Amino acid sequence: MRIVLPVAAALAFALVATAAGLAAAHPSLKATMRDWKAGLATLQSQIEDGKSYRAADVALLATRIGDDAAAISTRLHGAGPRAADVKQRFETLAADVRALADATSRGDARARFEAARATCIGCHDAYAH
Numbered sequence: 001m002r003i004v005l006p007v008a009a010a011l012a013f014a015l016v017a018t019a020a021g022l023a024a025a026h027p028s029l030k031a032t033m034r035d036w037k038a039g040l041a042t043l044q045s046q047i048e049d050g051k052s053y054r055a056a057d058v059a060l061l062a063t064r065i066g067d068d069a070a071a072i073s074t075r076l077h078g079a080g081p082r083a084a085d086v087k088q089r090f091e092t093l094a095a096d097v098r099a100l101a102d103a104t105s106r107g108d109a110r111a112r113f114e115a116a117r118a119t120c121i122g123c124h125d126a127y128a129h
Ligand code: HEC
Pocket: 003, 005, 010, 013, 014, 017, 022, 029, 030, 033, 034, 036, 037, 038, 040, 065, 086, 087, 089, 090, 093, 116, 117, 119, 120, 121, 123, 124, 127
């Protein structure tokens, strides 16, 4: 997947993140995000390649991303509706990827992968524009 963040949008995004208490809560957020991007690319190829699809491989990686997202959410204590919204979005992502980890068929995995990806994009859209 590709997340395009123009410089100005990325800056606005970072400011919102700071306002929401995100930066303080998770200083390595950028590194985590990059790791997630790579993780999603791997998951997508695991799911799309019918011959090598293995639910256990998908579950391993999806669970790791879910644990990250849940850990970030736990550390967010910012006040205000925006902070609450950001926290909720990380919880939604955790639920999405944990559902992906539980998928037993490629068809389910594909749909659940798309739901998780939509949650990534939803947060970026909400705070980048
Ligand atoms: C709840 C909000 C939220 C969710 C959900 C979210 N992100 Fe992000 N993402 C951010 C914020 C905030 C930044 C900007 C961080 C910064 O500039 O410090 C960011 C930045 C990024 C970046 C750019 C990192 C860089 O090098 O500057 C990538 C890539 C990324 N996210 C991928 C993902 C992926 C993949 C997912 C889903 C698995 C995801 N994000 C889910 C909020 C979110």
